[in-house]
Amino acid sequence: GQMAAKSVIKDVGRVMDYPLADTNKLAGLVPETPKITFKKATSTKDKNGNPNGDYSQGLVDAFNSEDETVHLLMERARRLEGGMRQPGVHACGVIISRDPLTETLPVMPTEGESLLTTQYDGHFVEPVGLLKMDFLGLKTLTVEKECVAILGPNNPRVPEFLRGADGCLDPDKIPDDDKETYELFGRGETTGLFQFESDGMKKWLMALQPERLTDLVAMNALYRPGPMEYIPTFVRRKKGEEPIVYDHPLMEQYLKDTYGVCVYQEQVMLLSRLLGGFTRGMSDKLRKAMGKKQLAVMEELKVKFVEGCLANPKFRIDKWADETEARALIDKIWDDWRAFASYAFNKSHAVCYAWVAYQTGYLKAHYPAEFMCAQISSEIGNFAKLPGFVAEAQEMDLELRLPDVNESGARFVPTPDARGIRYGLAGIKGVGASGDAIVEEREKNGPYAGFLDFCVRHAGTGVCNKRVLENLTRTGAFSTIEPNRAKLFNNIEFAIKKCQQKAKEQASAQANFFDLMADGGEEKVSDSELVDSPPFSPAEDLKNERDLLGVYVSGHPLQSCRRVISEVATFKTAQLADPEAVDELLKAQPVDKWKKKSNPHLKEERALKHLDVRMVGILATCTVKLGKPRPDGTPGQKWAILQLDDGSGGFLDAFCFAKAWEKHSAVESCVDQLVMLSGEVAYRVNYEKDDREAKKNPAVGDLNFTVREARPLSDALAELSTGLRIRLKYDDPELSDKAVRIRRAVVKTPGALPVFLELVCPDGTQVEVDLGPTARVAVSVGFLSELAKIVPQSDTSFRPSDKIYLDPPERKPWEQ
Structure with a gap:
């Protein structure tokens, strides 16, 4: 990594022992534009002589500061800018050689890496005769493996033809023509399926209605920046709604499976041989040029391609016998390939990705409880993703049930009837690894007879500590033993003393073998010693579940508020998950003429519209943030992210920017209370940051909710x-x-x-x-x-x- 303008100021300030707050103020004077340099940020004109939008007067003043320390810091930063800060290490690249690497290139140890690291940059490694391989870990394969483990060996629900030598389901034996799996893809129920999870992909899968693996392979390659524009054509041609057209009859041989749409790099390789007479080596060189965006190499190959096509008698047929017509078609084909080079994807990757997605889709279609348990367990403890998984499980008619010390595993497991999911003990906040110890003791010595029995059996271990016991009781993990959570919670101190007493007895060997024989065995403790206590209120139980489990399990606090929400709110969180429905609502809104005029390059009409809405729900969290300082040194303004739960599914992050937050910051004290948020739902318009003409290339992003007004519902x-x-x-x-x-x-x-x-x-x-x-x-x-x-x-x-x-x-x- 190189020393960029902002980071080099911080590094120099650190070395000079300049106060951190003052150093950050100086660094904040650097504009946020990617790859900005001091030279560009201090020039009033750009290279074309136009006013420079990245000009920072504050940065100029810092370089000319009368404070000698500031002036020296900035001059040192200017001299060091662009220098090497630290070596970058590829996340998964491994070099393979038949000879010791030290005979071919210099190596070095790197902090945090067990293997040696090359001192050559990555693009110099292959030319010296070494092989570079990228070894990527894939969480989806872990989910697949855990799902198979949950099903276990000789499961009667797994047919014989799917079983391996160990009696377990073998994913490699899954047939590639399963109707139920393709129907699952066609319904867009692909949450948790590798590279098929996004809302946009789900929308196109429902339009495509895939019927074979090649359909999934093609969608995987097409759903990427660039080729996405060909998806509608691909879908219409598959359904017979649009004729399949080939630029030249010869091209049908390799484009037939993708309905005339060029999707893969391999298709270009094969067509270059068929049309232009390329050798395998030349077509591979073309593939590399496309994959690495080497447009200059492609231009060199164009000359040979033109010559090859003109000399090919199979190409020079019909109207293309005329050289002018032939050259025009050759130019069109090559121009299409050159555009294709900016996004080309190889089929070998797409097939692997689609096959993994299909395998997990098969498991999800036929073993939904086991699959969702594995899926949720892969993100155990990640409360940000848990609500989405729970919503998905509920749509599959799977009920999430409270953790239970006598039924739960450390990770999420299906209920015996495979119609529900039991919350994993390790997923409870503050329990973690203690979940394994709880399950291990239960499997070794049988179910827990009561709360005190549980505590005594874990005496002297990390399980029997106040925090673990508090979180277990507050989340209802003992509900089958004692439904009153508050009673157990209020007896934790007494239970811990029992555990300490038991540990002392074991340590002093007071309960010896002969005593136990005389008593007929070890004395069992009884929960009759516990002091009774009034139960928590339903609202307290639900709040504990949300805080410690990440989701509401036994109910929802808004169950009694449905009426008020339906009467006051005009929009629900669940609607954001349905872009098509929002599109319909946005179509009814007038186009924002001013925005369209100021951004003439915006082509997506929906980006020019907004929908005024009012939402009601519980304010789950309120995160206040401080904006970045302005170029003139003015401190940044406060704004906030308000997380709303309206009970319709998941949480909504609403953005309350500085102007609105200044008026409605009092809502910060309303966490866990009913609030009303008024504002607008609109599509965020993103710009390509690496494009020099950034504002000419807008891309429509996700739906956002921007708050204009936030206050307690009672006030509203x-x-x-x-x-x-x-x-x-x-x-x-x-x-x-x-x-x-x-x-x-x-x-x-x-x-x-x-x-x-x-x-x-x-x-x-x-x-x-x-x-x-x-x-x-x-x-x-x-x-x-x-x-x-x-x-x-x-x-x-x-x-x-x-x-x-x-x-x-x-x-x-x-x-x-």
Whole structure:
């Protein structure tokens, strides 16, 4: 790695013992443009004489600073810029030689590497006669291996023809024509399948409806920057909706399987031999030039290709007998190949990737519980990915169940009926390796009879410590032994003392062999010694699950809030997972004329549109960040990422940038509370950073939610609603009791929203009763949960005010 402008300032400042905060301020004056240099950042004009957008006056002032230390630091940084900082080591490249490497090239030891490292750069290694191989690890193969291990040997659900010598399923015996597997791909249910996981790929798989392995191979090669534009053509031609066209009849021989679309490097190699008479060596040279983007080498080969085609009698047929027509076609073919060189992918790689994806797809289609257990276990402890996997499992009708010391494995395992997934003990935060010890002891000496039995059996080990026991009890890992989590949690100190007493007895050999024989065996401890305790509230149980398991398992805190969310929110998190549905909504929005005018190169219409939405849910996390300093030295502004859970599936990261955060930073104190976020959903427009004309090459990225307003739901409802209406039947024998309980719940959570009882008489008439000025409520998860115990959600509603209808303020061009 070389010393870039920003990093060299930090390095020089470190060596000079210059204060870290001041060094970072100086480094912050360097623009964020990739590969920026001091020369470019301090020039007012670019190389074409136009104003330089990367000019930094603050950086110029630093170089000319009257502070001698700053001036010296910057001058030293200027002199060192571009120098070698440290050698780079290829992540997986291994050099192979028939002779000792020291006879061919210089080597050196490198910190953190067990093998010696070459002192030559990678592109010098092969020309001196050595072989460079890249050995890549693939998590998907680990998932496949674990899935097979979970199924185990001689499993009656695994047919004989799939079993290997050890009786286990052998992935290499999976047939390549399984209908159910291709149907799974056709439904887009490819989460967890290597290189077929993205939303865009799922969309095209559903359009393609693959029926054979070659379809998956082609999609794997096409779904990459560049060739993606040919996917619609490929799909239409496969379905017979568009005629298959070849530039020359000879080309059908090698393009027939891909419906006339050039997809692989190998196709170009074969066509260069067929059309231009290339030798195998020449076609391989063309492949290398394409793969390494060596356009200059391709131009050298073009001359030979033109000569070969003109001299080929099989090419010079029909209208191409005319040299002018022949040259025109040759130029077109070569130009297509030159464009192809910027993204060409080789078929050998695509086949391997598609085959691995097909194998795992087969396991997912036929053994869904085992596959999802292996998939989730591969990311055990990764709470960021867990909600997505859980949502996928639920769509497959697999229920995630709480961890259990008597049923769970250390990793995720299927339930005995293969219809559910038992949470792995090692996946509980703070438990980790103790999960293996819990399972090992259970398998060795039988199930745990009680909480104290569990603690005593692990006396003197890392399992019987306060943190592990707290997290096990809070997540319900003892629910089959004692459903009251709070009771066990509050008896942990007592249990630890029991363990310490047991450890002392074992150490002093007080319980000797003859004592045990006289007592008929070792004394069993009983949970009857535990002190009773009131249980945690359902909300506390769910919060513990989310904090320690990464997801809600036994329920969801928003189950009692569905009504309020449906009445107030206009958009749900789950909708972001369906780009096609959002596209339909965006099509109804007017094109942003100002944005289109200022960015004339934006071709994707959807990038010019936004959808104003309002979302309601629990604020799971609030991460405040500090923006980067400006070139003039002004400190960066605070902004935040608000993670919202609206119960529709997974979490949503909403971006609250500096201007909005300045107004609504109070929402930071509302974590784990109901909030309302208003803003816009739009496609992020990315630009190719390495392109010198970056802004001429936009690419439409993921859907984003940008927040304009964030506040507690109780505050928002004070404006959006004129009151909470609760419907009760006048002839209900429990009417009086329900009214008292409702008022009691309202008084417990005082706020600003009026509460009305709507009494429905037997004749259908309705009477509305205002509970009075002292009965004003703050809507919260706890209040709605309490209310749901009294009346069904269908009997509660909010009176809308005029402000509940979305009428976004008109935005000025500079605000967009």
